[in-house]
Amino acid sequence: MQTILNVNDLSVNFDTSQGLIKAVDNISFSIKKGECLGIAGESGSGKTQTFFSITGILSDNGTATGIADFNDVDLLKLTEKELSKIRGKKIGFIFQDPMTSLTPHMNIGNQLIEVSMIHKKNTKNDALKKAKEVLDIVKLPRIENLLKKYPHELSGGMRQRVMIGISLMCDPLFIIADEPTTALDVTTQKEILKIFNDLKKYKDITIALISHDIGVISEVSDTILIMNEGRIIEKGNCKEVLTSPKHEYTKHLLSCVPEWMK
Numbered sequence: 001m002q003t004i005l006n007v008n009d010l011s012v013n014f015d016t017s018q019g020l021i022k023a024v025d026n027i028s029f030s031i032k033k034g035e036c037l038g039i040a041g042e043s044g045s046g047k048t049q050t051f052f053s054i055t056g057i058l059s060d061n062g063t064a065t066g067i068a069d070f071n072d073v074d075l076l077k078l079t080e081k082e083l084s085k086i087r088g089k090k091i092g093f094i095f096q097d098p099m100t101s102l103t104p105h106m107n108i109g110n111q112l113i114e115v116s117m118i119h120k121k122n123t124k125n126d127a128l129k130k131a132k133e134v135l136d137i138v139k140l141p142r143i144e145n146l147l148k149k150y151p152h153e154l155s156g157g158m159r160q161r162v163m164i165g166i167s168l169m170c171d172p173l174f175i176i177a178d179e180p181t182t183a184l185d186v187t188t189q190k191e192i193l194k195i196f197n198d199l200k201k202y203k204d205i206t207i208a209l210i211s212h213d214i215g216v217i218s219e220v221s222d223t224i225l226i227m228n229e230g231r232i233i234e235k236g237n238c239k240e241v242l243t244s245p246k247h248e249y250t251k252h253l254l255s256c257v258p259e260w261m262k
């Protein structure tokens with residue numbers, strides 16, 4: 001299988017009034033096309049900043065060094081203008097809280113349509129057709145009605161489905177989902193994870209799934225990274241790492257998962 005993302009010696013530092021903070025410390029990993037990489041680790045371990053750096057959305061006080069080859073193009077070397085053409089088009093980002101990522105005063109239809117009109121220069125009609133297609137993929141019912149609704153009129157699960165829909169508008173090769181189910185109840189969580197599994201299976205989309213919840217990761221991921229204090233503690237096949245962890249930290253993380261979830 002072809003490697004879609006190859007990260008080498010990636011470090012992320014933040015310049016703060018208290019000095020330099022090393023958020024990501026010289027990590028290397030790769031993701032193959034069509035596979036899901038799960039990224040697990042406690043809060044503050046560097047999961048989010050790893051992917052913020054790759055997609056060029058670090059805070060102003062952050063700097064990234066290293067190599068992040070996406071289809072053989074080093075994302076860390078691109079200008080903001082070049083990166084913005086890849087972000088949202090070839091790479092989709094799904095955040096934890098869909099309420100803050102959706103625009104409150106814009107209806108769902110327009111939020112979906114806007115993405116493909118801007119990035120793909122699609123006509124409104126083509127964009128609308130695509131919007132209906134993606135809402136069907138994320139299994140949202142009564143699409144015509146939904147397109148006219150505003151984010152506050154939807155449940156958390158529906159908003160997250162819309163967010164996934166938005167990320168699919170430009171047929172991305174790669175989706176980064178950062179704690180996509182953390183704010184959701186367990187049943188809705190399962191439904192969203194099923195969508196990720198379907199995207200992998202039927203659309204051959206590559207996924208990076210960030211979660212502090214090993215249970216969530218194990219539902220979708222083929223491979224896994226365990227992060228702690230900005231470093232990769234353990235990586236490999238997801239089932240193997242979770243069934244026979246080699247490092248104490250991974251064992252510790254697993255010991256926090258309730259018995260019935262294993």
Ligand SMILES: Nc1ncnc2c1ncn2[C@@H]1O[C@H](COP(=O)(O)OP(=O)(O)OP(=O)(O)O)[C@@H](O)[C@H]1O
Nearest residue numbers: 014016021023042043044045046047048049050059
């Ligand atoms: N703008 C910033 N300035 C200074 N430090 C920052 C900044 N953004 C992030 N950090 C620090 O970088 C480290 C890694 O943060 P990151 O957001 O990657 O954690 P995480 O693993 O995603 O945690 P969580 O599970 O809570 O989302 C943390 O110590 C965090 O405080």
Ligand SMILES: [Mg+2]
Nearest residue numbers: 047048049178
């Ligand atoms: Mg995070």
